[in-house]
Amino acid sequence: MPGTAFFWRDPALPHVESRRACHSRACYKPHSHPTFSIGAVDAGGSIFTGSKDGKVALGNGSLVLVPAGCVHACNPLPDAVWSYQMLHLDAQWLQAHAPALDDDTATVLHCPRLYAQFCAMHALLFSTASAGEKNAALLAFLADCAGARADLLPSERKPLPLQLAPVLATLQARPSASLRQLAQAAGLSPYQLIRAFRAATGMTPHAYQLNMHVNRARSRLQTGAALAQLAHELGFADQSHLQRVFKAHAGITPGRYRDRGS
Secondary structure (H helix, E strand, O other), X not given: OOOEEEEEOOOOOOOEEEEEEEEEOOOOOOEOOOEEEEEEEEEOOEEEEEEOOEEEEEOXXXXXXXXXXXXXXXXXXXXXXXXXXXXXEEXXXXXXXXXXXXXXXXXXXXXXXXXXXXXXXXXXXXXXXXXXXXXXXHXXXXXXXXXXXXXXXXXXXXOOOHHHHHHHHHHHHOOOOOHHHHHHHHOOOHHHHHHHHHHHHOOOHHHHHHHHHHHHHHHHHOOOOOHXXXXXXXXXXXXXXXXXXXXXXXXXXXXXXXXXXX
């Protein structure tokens, strides 16, 4: 049975986006989101990387809380399929409405009650209920999420080395800057920059750039952007290049992502 994916977005609730994937074999490169993400495993098994515990096995009913900017990946077991649900929340909205969840380390929860509540809330998002009802259910779930992990020790935030601050500033100003330009900004050789950047962020500079492009593509696709124009805007060689990179990060082609969210 081929895998299927369903997206939900509502202009009345711009701070949340939802996804369901059934019988999926999609594998993801290590990546990050500008959003706070919550995933739930409905069937099958997978391996999650990105928490302080290293690789963590997930099964039916597992929940994963992934902070904005946290490099992670979650892939099915070899030669197997899995089904899951994914929720993405605007990071600033989360900080204002559920600050207890605003952390920098991914958390895995195995709580049947919380999983059942997540499923009910997620189903409500896909229903014809009012925006007010959906938002109330979301806030209630987040409050219970915070309670479920309240006994976990807070993580120690690791500030980015000051030497790399000019690199991130360059990437924000020029997302397609070359490795040599980034190395010059940091006063390092390209090889030194790759090692230092990977140690600090979990990605090489090139992987970080691709991840930035994919996250920008997500935002533009939600407005119905044309793929050829988007590929040009983001500095991809062509539309096919955009499609390959986007699918490797999101598990779905940009065209399907755009059309299924409409």
